Amino acid sequence: MAGNRKHAHHESLSRLPGNKSSRFVPYLIPGILGLTIIVIVPFVWNIYLSFTRWRGVGPVRFIGLQNWQRLFKDSTFWISFLNSFWIIVAIVVIPTILGLFISSLLTDVIQKKFGGKTASFLRALFYLPQLLPVAVAAIIMGWIFRPEDGAVNALLEQIGLGSLTHNWLGSPDSALPVLMFILVWIQLGYPIVIFMSGLQRVDPELYEAASLDGANWWQKFRVVTLPSIIPELLVVILTATIGALKTFAPVYLLTKGGPGTATTVPSYYSYNQFFQVQQVGYGAAISTALTAVIIVFSVVFTIIQKRVEKNLV
Amino acid sequence: MSQSMTAAAAKRASHKTQHVRSAGDWVTLVLLIVAALVVLFPLLVLTVNAFKTQADYNAAGPLSLPKTFTMEGIVSFWTTTKFPLKFFNSLIISLVVAVAAVVLSVLNSFALGIGKVKGNTWIVLAIMLANMMPQEALLYPLYTMFKAAGLYNTKLAIIIIFTIIQSAYGTYLLSSVYGTFPQAILEAAAIDGASRWQVLRKVVLPISWPTISVLFVFFFVWTWNEYMIPMAFLMGDDVQTIPLALATLQGQHTMEATTLASASLLSIVPTIIFFIIFQRKLSQGITAGAVK
Numbered sequence: 001m002a003g004n005r006k007h008a009h010h011e012s013l014s015r016l017p018g019n020k021s022s023r024f025v026p027y028l029i030p031g032i033l034g035l036t037i038i039v040i041v042p043f044v045w046n047i048y049l050s051f052t053r054w055r056g057v058g059p060v061r062f063i064g065l066q067n068w069q070r071l072f073k074d075s076t077f078w079i080s081f082l083n084s085f086w087i088i089v090a091i092v093v094i095p096t097i098l099g100l101f102i103s104s105l106l107t108d109v110i111q112k113k114f115g116g117k118t119a120s121f122l123r124a125l126f127y128l129p130q131l132l133p134v135a136v137a138a139i140i141m142g143w144i145f146r147p148e149d150g151a152v153n154a155l156l157e158q159i160g161l162g163s164l165t166h167n168w169l170g171s172p173d174s175a176l177p178v179l180m181f182i183l184v185w186i187q188l189g190y191p192i193v194i195f196m197s198g199l200q201r202v203d204p205e206l207y208e209a210a211s212l213d214g215a216n217w218w219q220k221f222r223v224v225t226l227p228s229i230i231p232e233l234l235v236v237i238l239t240a241t242i243g244a245l246k247t248f249a250p251v252y253l254l255t256k257g258g259p260g261t262a263t264t265v266p267s268y269y270s271y272n273q274f275f276q277v278q279q280v281g282y283g284a285a286i287s288t289a290l291t292a293v294i295i296v297f298s299v300v301f302t303i304i305q306k307r308v309e310k311n312l313v
Numbered sequence: 314m315s316q317s318m319t320a321a322a323a324k325r326a327s328h329k330t331q332h333v334r335s336a337g338d339w340v341t342l343v344l345l346i347v348a349a350l351v352v353l354f355p356l357l358v359l360t361v362n363a364f365k366t367q368a369d370y371n372a373a374g375p376l377s378l379p380k381t382f383t384m385e386g387i388v389s390f391w392t393t394t395k396f397p398l399k400f401f402n403s404l405i406i407s408l409v410v411a412v413a414a415v416v417l418s419v420l421n422s423f424a425l426g427i428g429k430v431k432g433n434t435w436i437v438l439a440i441m442l443a444n445m446m447p448q449e450a451l452l453y454p455l456y457t458m459f460k461a462a463g464l465y466n467t468k469l470a471i472i473i474i475f476t477i478i479q480s481a482y483g484t485y486l487l488s489s490v491y492g493t494f495p496q497a498i499l500e501a502a503a504i505d506g507a508s509r510w511q512v513l514r515k516v517v518l519p520i521s522w523p524t525i526s527v528l529f530v531f532f533f534v535w536t537w538n539e540y541m542i543p544m545a546f547l548m549g550d551d552v553q554t555i556p557l558a559l560a561t562l563q564g565q566h567t568m569e570a571t572t573l574a575s576a577s578l579l580s581i582v583p584t585i586i587f588f589i590i591f592q593r594k595l596s597q598g599i600t601a602g603a604v605k
Contacts, residue, residue: 014428015496016512017503024428024509031421031480032436038477039443042454049453056453102345109341113334118342124592125349128356131588132581133538135556139563140577144355149570151358154374185352193596246447249540253560270449275545280453287449294445 043291049284056278067285077286080264081293083176084245087265090180091187091244096236098184099191102126104225106192107199108207123196127189134186138250141182145169169254175262182250191236198232199225230312234305238298245294266290356581362574363387370571386575394558394576395550400583403537403554406471411532413476415525418483423513425484426491427499437488443481448541456545466549474542479532490524491517523597530594534587555580 014021050067054060071077111119129137144151147167156164168178202224210220226233248267251257257264257272266286273283358375363386365379373380390396421440425433455474456465464470494517502512518525540556547553553561559580563573588595 012429012431014430015494016427016499016509019428019503019509021429021431024424024430027420027424027428027509027513028430028436031417031484034417034473034477035440035443035481038455038474039446039451039481040439042451042458043446045454046450102348105341105345109338110345113338114342122345122349126352129352131534132584133540133556135538135540135560136577136580136584139559139573140355140359140581142563143570143573143577144358146570149370149374151355151375154376157374158376185355188352197596242445248449252541253563267447267449271452271541274449274453274456283449284453287447287452290447291450294447295442298445 046284047288049281050288052281052284054280056274056280063281067281070282071285071289076261076264076269077266077289079261080266080269080286083261083263083265084247086176086180087183087247088241088244090183091247092237092240094180094184095187096191096233096240098188099195099236100226100233101221102188103192103195103199104221107196108220108225119196123189123192126192129186130189130193132186135249135253137186138182138253141185142169142254145178145182170259172259172262175255175259179250179255179263182254183247186250187240190240194232194236195229198229202228227312231309234301234308238301238305241301242294242298245290245297266293359574359577362571363578364575365571367569367571370569375570386572387579389572390562390576390579394562396555396558396579398551399553399555399558402468402552403556403583406468406475406554407533407536409472410475410479410536411529413472414479414483414532415529417476417480418487418528419513419518419521419525421480421484422487422491423517425488427494427512427517428509433488437485440481440484443478444485448478452542452545455542459546466547466552468547468552470546471539471543474546475536475539479535483528483532486528487521487524490521494520527594527597530591534595537584537587555583 012021013019014024049060051062051064052060053063053066106119106122110122132140145168146153147170150168152168153165156162166174168174206224206228207220210224215223246267247265248271251263251265251268252271255263257268267290270283270286270290273279273286361378362370362375364382364384366381366383366385369377369380424430425437430436459465459470464473498516498520499512502516507515537554538556539554540560543554543557544560547557559576562568562576
């Protein structure tokens with residue numbers, strides 16, 4: 001078989017003996033056709049639009065690099081990426097750190113001492129916000145933070161901290177931190193569920209051995225827990241960072257990027273250019289830049305990921 | 314690998330009864346319960362206020378229990394937004410997308426993972442990139458294309474777009490599963506003289522059914538939860554989905570707090586029911602995705 005394959009340079013073989021791989025091409029046609037029409041053509045078209053001036057109707061005018069020159073001088077654009085950094089803190093950094101502690105406590109204390117049912121029940125509670133449509137989750141949290149009579153303000157009044165009541169999502173000083181808080185709430189369940197499944201793989205004898213050596217909880221966490229779930233950790237960081245860079249619905253529904261540019265993120269900024277100010281070419285430039293950032297990040301991260309995982313084996 | 318996994322799990326299970334609960338264990342339990350309650354707090358407050366009158370809310374605020382129990386808000390959202398219609402729209406879109414995207418993923422992966430079609434590595438790479446792409450980078454051309462095709466403001470437009478987007482993820486995952494499909498089984502099928510189509514239907518499909526059903530559940534939930542593209546495409550009241558209906562309501566400035574609470578609660582009921590039914594498939598899926 002292997003010898004056969006070497007000689008048949010022009011005809012590659014499938015994994016199904018007796019079937020040339022070219023005979024499988026018909027199975028690929030619907031998928032590739034769909035992908036071309038729905039993803040590849042629009043993506044290339046969008047790149048082309050980034051070199052044009054267009055108001056969505058009328059003629060498309062080619063203007064070369066003007067949109068891109070404007071982009072690099074546009075402070076709102078840079079602010080939107082700076083805000084993305086804070087969104088990454090809220091969606092990646094904080095939930096991952098909290099998730100590491102919560103999942104290891106759930107696995108090593110609750111599951112061991114109080115039973116698997118208690119642990120999975122608590123896990124389900126943490127996961128609940130992840131399950132809701134993100135638009136609905138955002139609207140619910142917006143309701144909790146209502147400026148006049150929301151639950152957060154009411155709670156502050158009741159515990160005698162009435163002076164702290166605030167127009168949470170409407171003030172420049174609190175809009176971004178509150179948005180971040182909401183995103184942490186939505187995201188937290190994701191790393192917990194993934195880390196917990198990774199931790200099921202760890203041999204309990206490693207913990208026993210560490211305990212016999214007199215290691216405390218923190219030392220066991222560092223020496224046993226953390227190294228065991230590095231694959232899961234990398235997956236969570238990669239997927240959550242891509243998700244964070246794409247954040248749209250919570251911003252659109254809660255703050256419209258404001259007040260001012262306090263919570264503007266790239267995806268909202270491009271949407272705003274497309275549909276609110278009808279600067280299609282400029283919106284296309286912003287979304288192309290965002291795509292480039294996501295792809296560069298993913299490629300670099302995947303290379304690092306492969307290298308780290310190779311060292312683990 | 315999987316053997317040591319089950320061994321570890323079994324050991325863990327047998328260990329759980331041998332330990333005595335220390336004070337520290339109880340403190341951990343209490344702390345985690347408090348943390349879970351903090352996460353749950355917004356949903357609890359929402360539920361309480363969904364059954365309150367606005368007058369009651371104005372007088373006593375959001376944190377007290379309702380003085381009189383009312384279904385007014387629920388009924389009003391149900392009738393004014395034609396909730397059954399929105400539910401039907403969400404259901405039909407998500408269901409058709411899930412079925413169609415699974416079919417496409419299987420066909421693609423069969424050709425890529427088992428057929429090893431020429432250039433399969435490059436095709437998988439392109440599909441992976443399609444997965445990462447922010448929807449904004451496709452939005453305006455898609456909007457223009459579907460308007461020109463007369464499909465703007467139709468459920469069909471959303472169905473076509475998300476079938477392709479979800480199948481990109483499905484193909485990425487499933488083609489690597491099929492890439493490691495047991496060679497012996499394929500050889501046995503070839504000796505029996507099965508055609509490619511028969512191998513797919515009678516051999517590959519049944520064996521990979523667990524992965525396929527997880528993909529189905531995920532495609533359904535993801536499509537149900539989508540917001541940006543449906544919002545840009547579905548303008549008409551009669552084609553909108555549940556998240557869009559709730560967002561429209563929230564956008565009205567005169568919106569009363571209790572009405573919004575009732576509407577939000579009603580909007581999450583289908584999700585919660587779905588979660589209870591498919592809990593096992595969902596948790597399998599989340600972890601399967603992570604290992605990949």
